[in-house]
Amino acid sequence: DTEVTQTPKHLVMGMTNKKSLKCEQHMGHRAMYWYKQKAKKPPELMFVYSYEKLSINESVPSRFSPECPNSSLLNLHLHALQPEDSALYLCASSQDGRGPVTEAFFGQGTRLTVV
Amino acid sequence: ELKVEQNPLFLSMQEGKNYTIYCNYSTTSDRLYWYRQDPGKSLESLFVLLSNGAVKQEGRLMASLDTKARLSTLHITAAVHDLSATYFCAVAAGTYKYIFGTGTRLKVLA
Numbered sequence: 001d002t003e004v005t006q007t008p009k010h011l012v013m014g015m016t017n018k019k020s021l022k023c024e025q026h027m028g029h030r031a032m033y034w035y036k037q038k039a040k041k042p043p044e045l046m047f048v049y050s051y052e053k054l055s056i057n058e059s060v061p062s063r064f065s066p067e068c069p070n071s072s073l074l075n076l077h078l079h080a081l082q083p084e085d086s087a088l089y090l091c092a093s094s095q096d097g098r099g100p101v102t103e104a105f106f107g108q109g110t111r112l113t114v115v
Numbered sequence: 116e117l118k119v120e121q122n123p124l125f126l127s128m129q130e131g132k133n134y135t136i137y138c139n140y141s142t143t144s145d146r147l148y149w150y151r152q153d154p155g156k157s158l159e160s161l162f163v164l165l166s167n168g169a170v171k172q173e174g175r176l177m178a179s180l181d182t183k184a185r186l187s188t189l190h191i192t193a194a195v196h197d198l199s200a201t202y203f204c205a206v207a208a209g210t211y212k213y214i215f216g217t218g219t220r221l222k223v224l225a
Contacts, residue, residue: 031211042215055211106158
């Protein structure tokens, strides 16, 4: 199983709403990532969790709040977003940064629209 | 700060032709990856390049890495329509950080 599963696939939310994006993997990977991708642009790293601890926060606004409840799950909590936050949010996982191969496997993404 | 550039940004080519996509990066790195992305879809891993001189081939695609020149190439042989997609290189900038290139949008015309 080399799958990273993200839910929901599409999400429309108002600027006052609170919502969460979910990501799950069962490959035994210990590093999990959130990326944001705007149309026709490369993915931009937001957060990295390693062994369920936050390792990297790329100065992401606090209206995005990540959570890693266990080694298989990664959430991204959203609150008071702005229309410019509309994008494709991609979750990824990799074995472990310390191994010889740290290829990241990506989920299908959540297409988020903020209205 | 690591910067990763690809060229060309856009590539329109005829079926059956050959072409090369270039990925240049600004600081030393020991890992480079190539991904493919279809419109509105996720990223599919194509190649993992871990050492200077590494060459990997899969079907009509071949990737290589020159760490001294900080350059990777993705060569397309006898292109077919199914190869139409956006191709990204990604360079490791630390244990968990991958910096993606600007992307190359490839369109193969029948």
